[in-house]
Amino acid sequence: VFDSGLGGLTVVRALERELPAECLVYFGDTARLPYGNKSKVTVERLSLEALRFLSHFEIKALVVACNSASARALDVLQAEAPFPVLGVVEAGAARAAAATRNGRVGVIGTRATVRSGCYERALAARREGLRVIAEACPLFVPLVEEGWIDHEVTRAVARHYLEPLRAGGVDTCILGCTHYPLLGEVIGEVLGGGVTLIDSGESVAAEVAGVLGDRGLRARAPAPGHRYRFFVSDQPEQFAAQGARFLSHALVQEVRVVDQSAVPWYDRWAGRDAVPGEEQR
């Protein structure tokens, strides 16, 4: 499982329920998060680095828990990886397309996810004629990280962001960011009781089970030494502590830091009037 930080633990929780016998290796890029406000080239580069790191663990499949990375880098990851790479976008879109009754689907996510138009495309591929209302909610992640889950400010922000979805009469809303399930109550309250909230983490876990089953790769029982391993690029203590908010029990026993130093980009300057390797994006 790859995520920009710890939001992917909502996906881990779903995977644990769906596939309890599987081992799991997690990489959270906490030194460089968030991905939601970064460019496509940068998200692709960071995602390929994560793929190369996780490839060392002989994984059977890679789950991209980060919506921004799923939206912007899934194709390059799939082109590079010799195993299945599953993103939360396709999985969430499939479930939403099946769930909506009136054909009006809301999508909320980071600016990068919403701008990419990935959910619109995925929904259109699953079912024709859906009306999609997508809104970026950039303040939701900082509000979750601030712990303002049940807070008047969070309700005011949610009312502001979700008004177009409410006005558009959506009956289904994709929570297009791993942090958003934690705001499920507030979001549900603002959108009204009849709206189905789609947690992409649950959707992708079901899809992983299907893919592994199809290929005869599903573990029947936990192997000896079965465990979950967590790697982060910064702040393992915070990851372990905040992990409790995401995982229902103390699953986060082993959290280690992956050092990202010895980065030579700054040394490639050769005193000339251009930075070698520099690109106009």
Next chain:
Amino acid sequence: VFDSGLGGLTVVRALERELPAECLVYFGDTARLPYGNKSKVTVERLSLEALRFLSHFEIKALVVACNSASARALDVLQAEAPFPVLGVVEAGAARAAAATRNGRVGVIGTRATVRSGCYERALAARREGLRVIAEACPLFVPLVEEGWIDHEVTRAVARHYLEPLRAGGVDTCILGCTHYPLLGEVIGEVLGGGVTLIDSGESVAAEVAGVLGDRGLRARAPAPGHRYRFFVSDQPEQFAAQGARFLSHALVQEVRVVDQSAVPWYDRWAGRDAVPGEEQR
């Protein structure tokens, strides 16, 4: 000038007013921002990388515009650099210590800045017996980046964060983050008219002028080819566009990307049960 992103442009604005004849090279680490929620080791590493990059430009002095980097990495930068390295923390503290009449100083900043206790130490070194009330305001940066400068939600968040400062009767408040001057109006409104807001950018610009003057390094007139050069690690277009919000005129003409790829950290895994170079922090 080094900053984690574009907030340092408030410092550039102050430097331009104070030292109009000097050339300027700016590096904003937009691919890895924000620094405010990252660990000391990581902020040190990223800061040293920025120092090494900017050293290629034969600079006379380095201004660390980022409060989180000033708070956590100034000492390692000063130990490494053969030229003066000035941070916003010392400069802002000096001005606040001189400005307060009742000896009660408020400090607001990111969680990293506030946790470091850097302003308390700098203030105590300047003047004994000051009472300091420091509060982290993690939502202010995302609110500025969302453009909610004059917004009811921003006012509610400010009332929440600033209540301890108001209750403590501070008459001076250090804006300990480069984004905060943009919220100056709301912050002033919440704290009340009698409170002096200290913009660390202005303070550090005056200090740079002093240091260059003392060493006889001040430019008397703009040299031929005088210019401002901006380098970012991601999203130059966004930097140029948002720069207009920070700089009073179109100073941001040249914005280039510094490529940070070819990062070998992910390849140092050797198939063993530990990640070489990995550290328990």
